[in-house]
Structures are given as C-alpha cells and as structure tokens.
Amino acid sequence: MSKILKKATRESFGEALAEIARFNEKIVVLDSDLAAATKTKIFKEAFADRFFNCGISECNMIGVGAGLATMGKIPFVASFAMFSAGRGFEQIRNSVAYPNLNVKIAGSHAGISVGEDGATHQCCEDIALMRSIPNMVVLNPCDHYEMKAAVKSAADHMGPVYIRLGRLAVETINDEETYKFEMGKGITLKDGKDITIIATGLPVREALLAATLLENDKISARVINIHTIKPLDREIILKAAAETSQIFTVEEHSIIGGLGEAVCSVVCEEFPKRVQRIGINDRFGQSGSAHDLLAHYKLDAKGIYQTIRSKLG
Amino acid sequence: MDIDCLKSLKSLACKIRIGVLESVYGAKSGHPGGSLSIADLLAYLYSRELNLNPKAPQDPNRDRFVLSKGHAAPALYSVLAHMGFFKLEDLKSLRKMGAFLQGHPNMNSTPGVDMSTGSLGQGVSAACGMALGAKLDGSGVRVYCVLGDGEIEEGQVWEALMFASHYKLDNLCLFVDNNQLQIDGSVQEVAGLSKIPQKFESFGFNVMQIDGHDFEQIERAVNLAKACKDGPSAIVMKTIKGKGVSYMENNVSWHGCAPNEEQFKLAKAELDSILAQLEG
Numbered sequence: 315m316s317k318i319l320k321k322a323t324r325e326s327f328g329e330a331l332a333e334i335a336r337f338n339e340k341i342v343v344l345d346s347d348l349a350a351a352t353k354t355k356i357f358k359e360a361f362a363d364r365f366f367n368c369g370i371s372e373c374n375m376i377g378v379g380a381g382l383a384t385m386g387k388i389p390f391v392a393s394f395a396m397f398s399a400g401r402g403f404e405q406i407r408n409s410v411a412y413p414n415l416n417v418k419i420a421g422s423h424a425g426i427s428v429g430e431d432g433a434t435h436q437c438c439e440d441i442a443l444m445r446s447i448p449n450m451v452v453l454n455p456c457d458h459y460e461m462k463a464a465v466k467s468a469a470d471h472m473g474p475v476y477i478r479l480g481r482l483a484v485e486t487i488n489d490e491e492t493y494k495f496e497m498g499k500g501i502t503l504k505d506g507k508d509i510t511i512i513a514t515g516l517p518v519r520e521a522l523l524a525a526t527l528l529e530n531d532k533i534s535a536r537v538i539n540i541h542t543i544k545p546l547d548r549e550i551i552l553k554a555a556a557e558t559s560q561i562f563t564v565e566e567h568s569i570i571g572g573l574g575e576a577v578c579s580v581v582c583e584e585f586p587k588r589v590q591r592i593g594i595n596d597r598f599g600q601s602g603s604a605h606d607l608l609a610h611y612k613l614d615a616k617g618i619y620q621t622i623r624s625k626l627g
Numbered sequence: 628m629d630i631d632c633l634k635s636l637k638s639l640a641c642k643i644r645i646g647v648l649e650s651v652y653g654a655k656s657g658h659p660g661g662s663l664s665i666a667d668l669l670a671y672l673y674s675r676e677l678n679l680n681p682k683a684p685q686d687p688n689r690d691r692f693v694l695s696k697g698h699a700a701p702a703l704y705s706v707l708a709h710m711g712f713f714k715l716e717d718l719k720s721l722r723k724m725g726a727f728l729q730g731h732p733n734m735n736s737t738p739g740v741d742m743s744t745g746s747l748g749q750g751v752s753a754a755c756g757m758a759l760g761a762k763l764d765g766s767g768v769r770v771y772c773v774l775g776d777g778e779i780e781e782g783q784v785w786e787a788l789m790f791a792s793h794y795k796l797d798n799l800c801l802f803v804d805n806n807q808l809q810i811d812g813s814v815q816e817v818a819g820l821s822k823i824p825q826k827f828e829s830f831g832f833n834v835m836q837i838d839g840h841d842f843e844q845i846e847r848a849v850n851l852a853k854a855c856k857d858g859p860s861a862i863v864m865k866t867i868k869g870k871g872v873s874y875m876e877n878n879v880s881w882h883g884c885a886p887n888e889e890q891f892k893l894a895k896a897e898l899d900s901i902l903a904q905l906e907g
Contacts, residue, residue: 369786369793371783371790373748373752373783374755374786374787374789376752377750377751377755377756377783378787378790379756380753380756381753381754381756382760384742384753384756384760385756385763386687386760387760408746409742409746412733413733413735
C-alpha cells in the first residue's frame with residue numbers, strides 16, 4: 315500500500331500537468347488569474363513559456379483554447395468550476411464541443427467544500443452542465459492518485475474533457491502501486507450484497523466510511539467509485555441494480571443533473587430499482603468551513619450513513 | 628494594383644455575390660445583407676492574400692481565416708467554392724437536411740472552414756488561439772478574422788482584444804465589417820456603438836480605417852498589417868450592408884431574410900449585368 319497522503323485534488327492536477335508536459339510538448343496551460351488557486355502555478359513554474367494567463371476572462375480563455383487546439387496543441391484551461399463550466403458554458407458548447415476540439419477544461423473549487431467564499435463560488439451545477447453537451451467527457455476524480463492518472467488519461471484522449479477539482483485537502487483512498495484509471499470504467503472499492511453506494515469525487519472516501527458504519531448495523535454495502543460521469547459505466551451500475559436491493563448515489567453536486575440522475579437514467583431504462591440521490595438538494599450553499607458545510611449538507615460519512623439508515627427504515 | 632488585377636477581383640466579388648444570392652434563395656433563409664458587405668474583402672483575401680491550397684485544406688502551414696460573424700456563411704461558402712474547395716453546385720445545398728453547408732460554418736463538415744462559428748463574439752477568441760499557436764511554432768502562419776460591427780457589442784470580443792494585444796499577436800489581423808446595421812436597427816440606435824477605431828486603438832491595436840469595397844485600400848491596409856511587428860492589427864472597413872444588390876443596400880430588413888423568386892431574379896439580373904460588363 316502506498317503512503318496515505320492528504321492533498322487537494324487541485325494540487326494533484328497542477329503536479330500532474332507539470333509531469334506530463336515533460337513528455338508531451340503539445341501541452342499548454344491557460345488560466346484566468348487563478349493560477350495560485352487552481353494550482354496551474356505548479357505548471358507555470360516548470361514551463362513558463364507554455365503557460366498563458368488570460369486575465370479574468372474565462373469566455374475568451376476557452377475560445378483561445380479552442381484556437382490552440384486547431385493548431386495541434388493540447389490546451390488545459392483552468393478556473394473555478396463556477397467560472398469555467400458556469401460562465402464559459404456556451405463557449406465550451408459552441409467553440410469546443412461542437413467542433414470536437416481537443417481542449418481540457420478544469421473546474422476547480424467545485425462543490426460546497428470551497429468553504430468560506432460561500433454560494434457565489436460553490437458550483438454544484440457543473441456536472442449537469444457539462445454532461446449535457448455532446449462529445450464531452452466528464453471526469454471527477456476522488457483523490458490524489460486518481461487525479462494524477464485522470465489528467466494523464468485526459469491528455470491522451472482526443473477530444474474535449476471536463477475535469478472537476480476540489481479545493482479541500484482529502485486523504486487518499488487509492489493505492490498508487492495498484493491503481494489503474496480507465497476512462498469510463500467505475501471501480502468497486504468494497505463489495506457488498508444488501509445495498510450499493512455509488513459515489514463520485516470528494517464524498518467517495520466518506521461513502522466508504524459510511525459503509526463501515528453500516529456494517530456495524532449488519533448492512534452489507536457495496537461501494538462503487540464513479541470517476542467518469544460521462545461516458546458512464548452502465549455495466550457496473552446494472553450489476554449493482556441486479557445484485558443489491560437499493561442504490562444510493564452520493565455527490566458534492568446538485569441532485570439535479572449530476573451523478574444521481576445519470577445513474578437513475580440507466581437504472582430506469584434497463585433494470586428498474588429504487589435509487590436514492592444524496593447530494594445538494596436544489597439549494598445554494600453558504601459560507602462556513604468545508605468540514606462544517608459537508609456535515610451540514612450531510613455529505614460527510616455520518617450524514618451519508620444517517621440518510622441511508624433513514625431511507626432503509 | 629493594375630487594371631487586370633482590379634478587374635479580376637471585381638469579377639470574383641461579383642461571382643461571390645451571385646453565389647450568396649443563389650444559395651440563400653435556394654435555402655429560403657439565411658443572411659444576405661452581411662454576406663454581401665464582406666464579398667469584396669473575401670475576394671481579395673482568398674485570391675490575393677491567404678496562403679491556401681484547396682487540394683490540401685488541412686495543410687498545417689496554411690494561413691487561417693475565421694469568420695467570427697458566422698451568419699455571413701453564404702459569402703464564405705461562395706468564395707470557397709469559387710476557389711475550388713468544393714463544387715459550385717454544392718452552394719445550392721445550403722441549410723438543407725444532411726448538407727455539409729450548415730447554416731453557420733462547421734469546420735468538420737466543410738473543407739476550407741478553419742473554425743466553427745455562429746455564436747457571436749467567439750470566433751475572435753479562437754483566432755487569438757490560432758495566432759498564439761502559430762507563434763509558439765514559429766511557423767509564419769497568419770490569422771485573419773472578420774467581425775461584424777454589431778458583433779463587437781459582445782463582451783468576449785474585448786476580452787479577446789486585450790489578450791491579442793497583451794501577447795503581441797502581430798500575426799493576427801482583424802477586420803470589422805462596419806456596415807452600421809444589426810438585426811434590430813442601426814448599431815447607433817440599438818447599442819450606441821460608436822468610435823470603433825478609437826476603441827480598438829485603446830486596446831492596443833494598430834488600427835486602419837478603409838472603404839471595405841475599395842480593393843486598393845484593402846490591399847494597402849493588409850500589407851500595412853503584415854508589416855506591423857509590434858502587435859495585432861485591426862482594419863475597420865466602412866461597408867454597405869447588402870452591397871451590390873440595389874434594393875438590399877443599407878436596408879436592415881435584408882439582414883436575415885431570403886429573396887422571393889421575383890426579388891431573386893431582379894438581384895441576379897443586376898449582378899449578371901455587372902459581371903457581363905467586367906468580363907465582356
């Protein structure tokens with residue numbers, strides 16, 4: 315087992331960019347005056363001549379990325395999720411995804427764990443926006459090792475990719491030595507026969523801890539990590555629907571349009587079974603520490619456990 | 628510019644206009660006004676300036692052209708067809724089901740189209756990315772981009788101008804098709820848009836003002852833009868919306884409306900007679 319690290323996935327993203335750029339000269343990075351926060355600064359320090367600050371102008375940054383992609387570059391464009399996926403939605407749709415250009419869009423500080431900045435910066439709608447666009451791949455890695463592998467995979471993939479990054483430092487759950495990232499494939503982290511918890515991003519670790527609490531109550535919970543929300547691993551979901559009595563989805567995102575609804579679509583269409591969505595319940599966030607917010611919105615292990623117990627009766 | 632060259636440019640521009648009319652008439656929809664106002668510019672760029680080979684439309688060393696005002700697609704398609712990127716008869720398929728000539732330019736379906744555009748304000752950012760990419764490669768590729776005057780009401784355009792100037796993209800040349808009309812009326816009435824050259828100047832551009840229907844002025848401005856090595860250039864072209872079809876000229880109702888049969892015949896006859904004079 316590799317060392318357990320406590321690291322924000324934005325940090326892993328910045329490190330991964332600097333690492334892959336050593337072997338791939340096509341990689342260029344754009345940021346909108348948030349390089350210190352999105353951690354593209356790590357790339358900038360290593361490859362200053364391939365880093366371009368666009369100033370506070372996300373829409374233009376995405377378009378510049380599109381133009382660079384037409385010239386054979388692999389641009390990673392980064393900002394907070396609220397401003398890359400949110401403000402830049404139409405540019406991503408029309409200038410990147412419609413022409414199917416090789417642009418990688420990073421949305422950092424996603425979800426409520428942004429913390430003190432509050433609702434204006436806590437984007438809980440980016441997955442819904444990005445997965446609705448044709449040609450788009452949507453990645454939401456859960457820890458340092460997964461993020462590093464996801465960034466490499468995104469660079470190798472030809473076409474637009476959205477990658478969701480977190481601000482909060484989180485403990486790793488994956489083992490660097492054995493971990494394998496396959497775009498579009500979910501990972502069963504823990505087997506179980508009663509229920510299934512399907513989680514994505516930061517709450518994956520919390521879901522694992524919640525499963526341990528459920529074990530104490532003699533409830534055997536399978537835990538699946540979905541790092542790729544689009545294309546979605548239908549097989550792993552349908553298997554869970556067939557083999558366990560109920561599915562719970564967990565995401566640091568609105569229950570509208572995110573992982574939960576993506577799972578519901580697959581299950582409804584192909585193997586109807588009850589799915590309970592756990593996430594942000596159609597509301598805005600607020601200021602507070604990341605940990606207090608995760609507890610308040612019941613996205614920590616305890617909250618997830620309580621919600622599942624209340625639904626199971 | 629010698630007389631033969633001028634004559635051949637005028638003739639090509641006239642043919643581009645006929646292509647615009649035929650395709651928009653065939654589609655029963657489209658944007659003739661702003662297509663006709665840039666026909667002279669496109670005739671000049673495609674026949675005299677852009678380093679392009681219709682047989683190798685993906686050549687990485689080609690110059691790039693971005694029609695940021697993507698609704699003028701009929702003019703772009705017409706010039707591409709006349710340059711041999713595809714057949715002239717394909718123009719009749721404009722906007723039809725399954726056609727590779729989409730209502731707004733699609734770089735993946737149409738040979739010779741370098742960027743998908745149509746949502747205003749976005750093409751210019753892509754043009755900046757292309758110019759930056761060319762500079763990183765040291766390739767000598769030049770990037771030309773046409774914006775509508777109404778289009779520059781989009782905030783993204785000014786973000787792009789700041790970027791182009793900050794990164795000294797001297798291989799980028801923008802044109803503003805200043806025909807002074809947008810869908811809802813004049814640019815002055817709709818949005819109080821004025822002092823376009825001053826605005827571009829204050830964003831760090833090398834700015835030229837010309838008559839966009841005068842080939843000698845276009846040539847001079849493009850050559851000055853190429854010679855300018857300290858930053859990007861913008862050529863603000865005073866143009867006439869609907870230019871070349873008398874009843875469409877300066878009439879905003881032809882922004883996004885196709886002629887009926889009678890109107891089409893009238894327009895075609897007018898352009899045919901000009902062409903006959905030029906080629907006679």
